[in-house]
Amino acid sequence: MALDLLLEAVLFGILLGCFYAAVSMGLSVSFGLLDVPHVAHPAIMVLGAYCTWLLGTWGFDPIIAGVVLTVPFFLLGMLIYRFYYEAFERRGSDAGVRGIAFFFGVALIIEVGLILAFGVDQRMVEAPYIGKSINIGWDIRLPMRTLTVFAVALAMSAVLTLYMSKTFTGRAIKAVAQDEAALRLMGADPVRIKQWAFGIATAAAALGGAMLIIIGPVDPGLDRVYIGRTFAVVVLAGLGSMTGTIAAGLVLGISESIVLIHPSLGASWAPAVSFTLLLLVLGVRPQGLFGR
Amino acid sequence: MKFWIGIAITLAITLATVAFVNFDYFFFAGYTVLMFVMLATAWNILGGYAGYVNFGTPAFFGLGAYTAAVLYKATAAPLVVQIAAAAVMSGLLGLVAGLLTLRLRGIFFAIATIALVVIVETVFINWRYAGGATGLQLLRPALMWPFESYIKMLFLVMAIMVLASIALARYIERSWFGRGLRALRDSEEAAECSGVPTLRLKVFACTVSGALMGACGAPMPMYLSFIEPASTFNLNYAIGALASPMIGGTAHWLGPVIGALLLSSLQQLVTVTISNEMNVLVVGVLLVVFVVAAPDGILGLFKRFVSRK
Amino acid sequence: MNSILQIQNVSKSFGGFTALNGVSLDIAEGERFGLIGPNGSGKTTLINCVAGSLRNEAGRIVFQGKEVTRLPAYRRTRLGIARSFQIPRPFSSMTVLENLMVPLEYVIHFNAKKSHAEAMEILGRIGLADKAQTQSNRLSQVELRKLELARAMAARPRLLISDEAMAGLSGSEVDEVLKILFDLNSSGITIIMIEHIMQAVMRFSQRVVCLDAGRIICEGVPAEIVKNPEVQKAYLGV
Numbered sequence: 154m155a156l157d158l159l160l161e162a163v164l165f166g167i168l169l170g171c172f173y174a175a176v177s178m179g180l181s182v183s184f185g186l187l188d189v190p191h192v193a194h195p196a197i198m199v200l201g202a203y204c205t206w207l208l209g210t211w212g213f214d215p216i217i218a219g220v221v222l223t224v225p226f227f228l229l230g231m232l233i234y235r236f237y238y239e240a241f242e243r244r245g246s247d248a249g250v251r252g253i254a255f256f257f258g259v260a261l262i263i264e265v266g267l268i269l270a271f272g273v274d275q276r277m278v279e280a281p282y283i284g285k286s287i288n289i290g291w292d293i294r295l296p297m298r299t300l301t302v303f304a305v306a307l308a309m310s311a312v313l314t315l316y317m318s319k320t321f322t323g324r325a326i327k328a329v330a331q332d333e334a335a336l337r338l339m340g341a342d343p344v345r346i347k348q349w350a351f352g353i354a355t356a357a358a359a360l361g362g363a364m365l366i367i368i369g370p371v372d373p374g375l376d377r378v379y380i381g382r383t384f385a386v387v388v389l390a391g392l393g394s395m396t397g398t399i400a401a402g403l404v405l406g407i408s409e410s411i412v413l414i415h416p417s418l419g420a421s422w423a424p425a426v427s428f429t430l431l432l433l434v435l436g437v438r439p440q441g442l443f444g445r
Numbered sequence: 446m447k448f449w450i451g452i453a454i455t456l457a458i459t460l461a462t463v464a465f466v467n468f469d470y471f472f473f474a475g476y477t478v479l480m481f482v483m484l485a486t487a488w489n490i491l492g493g494y495a496g497y498v499n500f501g502t503p504a505f506f507g508l509g510a511y512t513a514a515v516l517y518k519a520t521a522a523p524l525v526v527q528i529a530a531a532a533v534m535s536g537l538l539g540l541v542a543g544l545l546t547l548r549l550r551g552i553f554f555a556i557a558t559i560a561l562v563v564i565v566e567t568v569f570i571n572w573r574y575a576g577g578a579t580g581l582q583l584l585r586p587a588l589m590w591p592f593e594s595y596i597k598m599l600f601l602v603m604a605i606m607v608l609a610s611i612a613l614a615r616y617i618e619r620s621w622f623g624r625g626l627r628a629l630r631d632s633e634e635a636a637e638c639s640g641v642p643t644l645r646l647k648v649f650a651c652t653v654s655g656a657l658m659g660a661c662g663a664p665m666p667m668y669l670s671f672i673e674p675a676s677t678f679n680l681n682y683a684i685g686a687l688a689s690p691m692i693g694g695t696a697h698w699l700g701p702v703i704g705a706l707l708l709s710s711l712q713q714l715v716t717v718t719i720s721n722e723m724n725v726l727v728v729g730v731l732l733v734v735f736v737v738a739a740p741d742g743i744l745g746l747f748k749r750f751v752s753r754k
Numbered sequence: 755m756n757s758i759l760q761i762q763n764v765s766k767s768f769g770g771f772t773a774l775n776g777v778s779l780d781i782a783e784g785e786r787f788g789l790i791g792p793n794g795s796g797k798t799t800l801i802n803c804v805a806g807s808l809r810n811e812a813g814r815i816v817f818q819g820k821e822v823t824r825l826p827a828y829r830r831t832r833l834g835i836a837r838s839f840q841i842p843r844p845f846s847s848m849t850v851l852e853n854l855m856v857p858l859e860y861v862i863h864f865n866a867k868k869s870h871a872e873a874m875e876i877l878g879r880i881g882l883a884d885k886a887q888t889q890s891n892r893l894s895q896v897e898l899r900k901l902e903l904a905r906a907m908a909a910r911p912r913l914l915i916s917d918e919a920m921a922g923l924s925g926s927e928v929d930e931v932l933k934i935l936f937d938l939n940s941s942g943i944t945i946i947m948i949e950h951i952m953q954a955v956m957r958f959s960q961r962v963v964c965l966d967a968g969r970i971i972c973e974g975v976p977a978e979i980v981k982n983p984e985v986q987k988a989y990l991g992v
Contacts, residue, residue, distance in 0.1 A: 190552040192500075240737045249551045250630075251736045253498045254691050258736065261684065261729035268722045331769075377680075381563060384556045421578070425567040428560035435557055436545040621859040621866050624848075628856045631845040634807055637827040638837055640861035640909055644826070696847065 161293045162410040168295065168303040170406020172368060174399045175306035176361035176379070177386035178313050179354035184384075185392035186330040187347050187354075189237060190253045193260040194358060195379035200263050201226060201362020202371045203271060209278040216280075216305060219363025223356035230355025233259075234348045260376060267373035275370035283367060302364045309360055314395045316353075326350040330393055381427035389434045391441030400442060405430060448615065452608055459604045463597050472600040476668060478709040479603040480661055484682060485689035485701035486610045487657035491650045492687065493695030494623060496630030497551050499651075501542075501558030502658055502686040503678040504565045505535040509659025510677050514583060514666035515575050521586065524602065528663040535659020536652050538565075543651035548644060566678040580673025583666050599664050610657050614698040617653070626650060658686075684725065685709075688732045694742030703743055758783040758913055758944050759804070759835075764813030765968075766799055773799040774810065775968040781913070781946065786939050788959030788976065789948045792989050795965040797948045798840055801915050805837045806830045818912065832861050836911035838902035840918045840948075844890035850877065850901060851886040857909040873908065880904050880934055896927040903934055914938060915946045920954055928954055956980065964988065 176198060183191045201222055208218035241252045277283075282301045286294040317323040325346050329336050333343045365371055365379075386405055390397030409426045412418050434441060466472075484502055491497050509531035516522050516530050538561070546557040570578045585595055592598040617623050628636040629643045637643050666672040685708060693704025708728060715724040739746050759781040766774040773796045781787050791797050802808040804815055806827030815823045822830050836857075845853050851873050858869035877883045880900050885893065893901060899919050906914055916935060920928045932954055939945050949955045955962060956976040963973045966988040972979060979985055 184552075190555070192555070250492070250496045250498055250695075251691075251740055253552060253555050254687065254736045255733060257498075257500070257687065258729045258732035261725060262733065265722050265726040265729060269726065377559075380556070380559055388553070388556075421570055422567060425564050428563045432545065432557055432560050432564070435549060435553055439549050439553065621855075621864070621869075624852065624856060625860060627847055628845045631847050632843040634827075635839060635843040635845065635905075636856065638805055638807065638831055638839075639857040639905060640828050640831040641856060642826070642828045642860075 157293070158414055159411070162414045163407055164293065164295065165299070166407030166410030167403060168299045168406070169410060170403035171306045171310070171399070172299075172302050172364060172402070173382055173386055173405050174402025175309045175364065176358070177383040177390075177402060178310060178395065178398055179357035179361060180383045180387050181390065181393065181395060181398045182313075182317075182326070182350050182357070183354040185387050185390070185394070186326060187234075187350055188330075189234070189256075189351065190249070191256055191354075192253065192380060193256040193263065194354075195376035195383055196260040196263040197226070197229075197355060198358045198362045198365060198379060199267065199371060199373065199376045201359035202366040202375075203267055203276065203362075204359070205363040205366050206276045206278055206371070214280055215278045215363050215367050216301070219305075219360040222359040222363065226359035227352040227356040230352040230358075231348050233355070234351035238344060238347070264373050264376060271373070273372060273374075275372045276366070277370040278366050280367070298367050302368045305360070305364055309357065310395075310399055313353075313357065317395055322346070322349060327393070378424050378427075381424070381431060385427040385431040385434070388431060388439070389441050391443040394441070394443035397441060397443035448612075452612065456605075456608060459601065463592075463601050469594065469596060472594075472596045474713065476596065476600050476603055478706065479600070479607050481685045481689065481709050482702055482705040483603070483607045483610050483661045484658060484686040485693070485705040486607070486614050486698065487654045487661065488686040489690040489695055489698070489701045490614055490617060490657075491647075491654040493690050493700070494618060494626040494630065495647055495650050497547065497647060497651070498555045498687070499558045499654070500555055500683050500687070501561040503680065503682045504558070504561040505538060505655040505658035506662035506665075506682050507562075507569070507674075507678040508538055508565055509535045509662030510665040510672060511569055511575055512659065513663035514581055514672045517583060517666065518574075518581065523586075524664060524667065527667075528602075528606070528660050531663035532656040532660040535662070536656030538659075539652040539655025540648060542655075543648035547647040547651060562678055562683070566674050569677075570674045576673060578674060580671060581666075583670050583672065585667055585670055595667070599668050602664060603661075606660060610661075611698055611702065613653070613657070614701075617650075618698055622646065622649075681725075684728060685712075688728050690742070692731055692735045692742055694744030696741065697744055700742050700744045707743075756783040757781065758785075758818055759946075760814075760816040761800070761804065762814040762816065764800070764803055764810045764815065766796075766803055766808060766810045773968050774803070776813070777965070777968070777970055778813075779963065779970070781944060783912075783944055784939070784942060785944050786935075786958055786960045787944070787946045788955040788962040789946060789965065790950070790952075790955055790962060790979070790985075791965035794967075795988070796968040797965055798917060799968075800965070801837060801917055801946075801948065805835055805915065828860070831857070831909050831911075834910075834912035835915070836906035836909045836913070837915040838899075838906045838917055838919055840921070842898040842902045844893070844898060844901055846889070846891040848890055849887050850882060850890050850893070853890050853901060853905055854908045857905055861909040876904050876908055880907075881930075896923055896930065899923065899931060900934070903931070907938065911943060913944045913946070915948070917948045918950060919947075920949060920951050932958060952980070 180191060180194045183189050204222050205215050205218045209215055283298045285297045287297055288294050317327060325341055329343045329346045336343050382405060386398055386401045389401035389404060405427055408430060409423055412426050413420060413423050488499060488502060492499055512531045512534040513527035516527050542561055546554045569575050575581060588595055625641045625646050628641055629646060633643055689704030689708050690701040694700025712724050715727055735742060757780050761777060761779040764774055764777045777800060789797055803810040806825060814821055817833060817835060854873035854876055855869045858872055863869045877886055882897060882900055885897060890901060903919060920931050928951060935945055947958055959976055962976050962979045964971050964979060964985045971984045971988060972982045
């Protein structure tokens with residue numbers, strides 16, 4: 154493998170990895186911290202992507218659309234969590250199986266709903282930063298859309314990480330993950346905090362969806378690949394670790410990128426990378442890199 | 446005793462149907478329905494009894510199908526041998542996957558099963574001998590007496606396998622092995638402290654479940670005279686295997702059967718009149734509704750209705 | 755004194771939080787042992803490490819001369835360690851009787867018929883015989899606690915750990931549960947009782963240890979422990 158090809162792959166992998174990290178952060182909160190078996194997270198992301206496309210047909214720039222969408226998706230997230238809590242977490246014992254099955258059903262409904270509403274064909278958006286590439290020297294060209302997404306992803310990751318560590322609500326969210334009882338004693342309502350957290354996670358998914366459709370065309374079945382990617386990142390990071398998510402995202406991004414350019418592997422093996430990584434982590438070090 | 450009489454009667458009816466009905470479409474449709482009943486029953490052993498949700502039915506099913514296909518291509522082995530080999534391979538997959546991931550919580554196992562599907566499918570997409578992405582054509586062997594059509598034979602084989610799976614599930618359910626599974630489902634920690642070797646039971650359930658799914662997939666290449674990855678590792682198998690028991694009822698062997706019969710009929714109805722996507726939507730909605738409002742499934746509703754009287 | 759359980763320098767952490775810090779204890783065979791301490795002091799964590807629900811990072815646990823530190827919980831139960839849970843964990847999809855059959859089948863008999871018979875007998879002894887066919891998620895608090903103990907008893911333990919079996923019970927209910935524990939002890943079973951209800955601990959224990967922030971702060975007979983200023987400080991935070 155030529156060295157400059159490898160370098161390009163690594164660079165691309167870093168950009169991609171940051172994107173993966175950003176779209177996984179919502180899951181890091183909802184699954185990593187709140188323990189919700191949220192297999193529908195990628196589906197909501199794809200829903201966000203389609204909403205972005207819709208707003209695009211009305212003239213919105215995708216990034217702006219993504220930011221705008223965070224508000225309704227935040228509310229949607231709060232609603233979903235409330236429902237999930239009332240229906241499952243309260244009732245105990247069987248909740249695990251039913252919770253997983255519930256989110257699976259939701260993911261199905263979203264995916265098929267999108268097919269019925271938009272058809273199976275791919276959708277894309279247009280923007281001034283989509284379609285061009287930048288030559289950064291050494292004959293390496295990077296697509297502008299990937300760079301744009303990288304910037305947005307970086308910004309989003311920074312905002313979320315700061316929020317979780319600096320603000321009162323953010324720290325309360327981390328606290329509720331560790332010790333609900335203590336939080337209650339302090340007078341805070343764990344359920345409302347979790348609800349708020351899930352709302353944030355869903356809002357993050359919306360922005361993730363916008364990034365998704367910038368980085369490439371989307372189709373309703375895209376959530377399946379991203380289940381692998383987002384869960385691989387979250388598990389590799391270690392449940393609940395925001396900084397770990399970034400590191401794990403990079404690992405995934407670079408691995409996928411290298412497999413993609415590998416002469417004997419290539420595109421037909423790339424989807425398996427995230428899932429293989431996931432299985433490896435689960436088998437060897439289930440608590441991930443920075444796990445609790 | 447009543448159960449075995451029921452099995453005998455069902456078997457007799459099946460034989461009679463095979464002997465006297467000559468409407469081929471019936472056997473094609475019936476084969477599909479039977480397949481889903483078997484997959485649902487197999488799924489329920491781990492998913493219903495032990496409480497570990499498996500999204501990876503297509504991996505086990507597909508591995509079984511491909512094992513049969515490759516074995517047939519290499520050695521022209523008879524169907525019975527194909528089925529046995531498929532069961533062994535998928536059982537092994539269940540064993541290994543189980544050992545790797547069943548020590549962890551249920552959601553991790555569930556995600557790992559999704560990974561299994563992708564990985565197994567990717568392997569077969571890239572294996573030229575098995576046909577790769579384009580698929581493999583297979584020539585059916587010459588038909589043996591007393592069967593007049595190949596599809597009738599496959600139907601009968603599948604029917605026998607279904608009955609055997611149901612008998613096995615029932616046996617597990619009623620044995621103290623089944624009680625151990627239920628205990629670990631109710632409270633894994635309490636079960637461990639009560640002397641239940643939870644990991645062993647889970648892995649065993651996963652192995653049996655996988656083996657049955659593999660056996661179910663084995664006749665598929667002969668059914669289609671063709672095998673290719675996309676349709677073999679289809680999400681519909683995952684959906685059907687999971688939704689049928691969750692809608693029919695997970696505590697009893699009858700639940701998956703009822704659920705599968707219901708969903709198969711629904712599938713025939715909706716897919717033919719509207720679209721396949723609409724069918725998935727209906728199943729998705731049913732799944733969510735049942736999981737939230739009727740956690741014990743149709744069987745549970747029936748029990749409550751009967752006890753009210 | 756014949757030691758049935760030796761906890762040697764056991765430590766356990768959760769992430770950055772140290773729950774147990776070098777705890778060592780020697781429990782004599784047939785002893786009635788009390789374990790007290792404020793909330794969060796590590797009592798249940800210690801129990802979990804002894805029973806096998808958790809793995810301690812450092813130290814050893816020796817039961818009847820055999821090291822069990824690396825053994826999974828079900829093996830320890832089969833060797834003779836049983837425990838009840840602080841918040842009862844019945845097998846809620848099963849009847850009371852079936853709840854008892856699980857340990858009987860998996861530890862003693864490996865046979866449904868014999869287990870059935872013995873389960874009924876145990877239920878009779880603790881006064882739950884008339885509830886045998888009741889769904890276990892329909893029991894009252896005290897009945898649940900009794901079921902917890904019965905399930906632990908069914909495994910024919912040499913050592914029974916009772917984790918706050920009397921929390922939230924009325925005076926007469928506490929007496930009922932205490933009687934069960936006394937009876938078990940008189941048949942030779944060593945009992946470790948974790949409890950907040952002081953009068954129960956004082957009446958029951960021959961020896962008491964007080965835990966605070968993962969360490970043993972004091973050990974002795976009940977009368978001494980109650981007067982100990984360290985213990986009072988730990989509970990009152992003064």
